[in-house]
Amino acid sequence: MHYDLIIFDCDGVLIDSEIISARMLINELAKLGVDVDLAYISRHFLGRSYPTVMEIIRREFHLVLPDDFEDRYRARLLSAFEQELKVMPHLSSVIDRLAIPYCVATSSSPLRAAKSLQHVGLGHLVGPSLFTSTMVAHGKPAPDLFLFAASRMQAEPSRCLVIEDSLTGIRAAKAAGMDVWRFVGGSHMRDHTQDEPQDARPNKWFSSFADFFQIAPDLEART
Numbered sequence: 001m002h003y004d005l006i007i008f009d010c011d012g013v014l015i016d017s018e019i020i021s022a023r024m025l026i027n028e029l030a031k032l033g034v035d036v037d038l039a040y041i042s043r044h045f046l047g048r049s050y051p052t053v054m055e056i057i058r059r060e061f062h063l064v065l066p067d068d069f070e071d072r073y074r075a076r077l078l079s080a081f082e083q084e085l086k087v088m089p090h091l092s093s094v095i096d097r098l099a100i101p102y103c104v105a106t107s108s109s110p111l112r113a114a115k116s117l118q119h120v121g122l123g124h125l126v127g128p129s130l131f132t133s134t135m136v137a138h139g140k141p142a143p144d145l146f147l148f149a150a151s152r153m154q155a156e157p158s159r160c161l162v163i164e165d166s167l168t169g170i171r172a173a174k175a176a177g178m179d180v181w182r183f184v185g186g187s188h189m190r191d192h193t194q195d196e197p198q199d200a201r202p203n204k205w206f207s208s209f210a211d212f213f214q215i216a217p218d219l220e221a222r223t
Contacts, residue, residue, distance in 0.1 A: 002159060005101050009105065013163055013164065015122075021077060025045070034063065085116060089209065143173075146173055174199065183206060
């Protein structure tokens with residue numbers, strides 16, 4: 001398949017976190033009189049950075065958020081992660097057997113990404129191969145983050161494969177000139193997988209990392 005680098009999104013791909021994040025945000029907004037559901041969260045917020053999500057909320061609901069909203073939300077979210085967060089099934093086995101370099105490019109904050117990965121036993125992904133939207137001028141769906149990751153990992157964009165779950169991330173990967181496969185095995189995708197418009201159609205789909213090397217046997221290291 002001629003790839004030199006795999007770029008993994010984090011939330012909803014490496015870790016089954018999106019359903020937890022969505023539930024927490026729904027609960028926090030309900031306290032402010034804003035009624036949204038999982039379908040709304042998936043449609044408008046999936047794959048976007050926290051500042052972008054907050055800006056959308058302010059604009060769409062004409063809401064002035066309390067000064068402590070972010071701190072309260074992040075604290076409760078990290079607490080929920082400690083109790084509920086899990087690595088995606090079969091993901092660790094895939095990473096251990098990859099034949100080419102890989103990295104992580106996420107819209108999460110550096111602290112949240114690091115703590116989440118460490119909590120589920122993926123702490124080895126934290127470090128120079130973890131890239132967050134805080135490192136670039138424009139987050140997803142702009143291509144900046146993926147292009148930055150490819151540059152730092154010394155890979156040509158056309159030879160990168162992105163693994164994403166969100167339409168926002170798919171758009172970013174396509175804008176970067178990279179192939180992108182959509183992972184639809186996260187809990188947040190159950191009954192809420194969005195239709196893919198023309199500008200957000202991946203090259204392939206898969207629902208379990210158990211199938212990864214069946215799709216791409218050339219990416220498995222030979223023993």
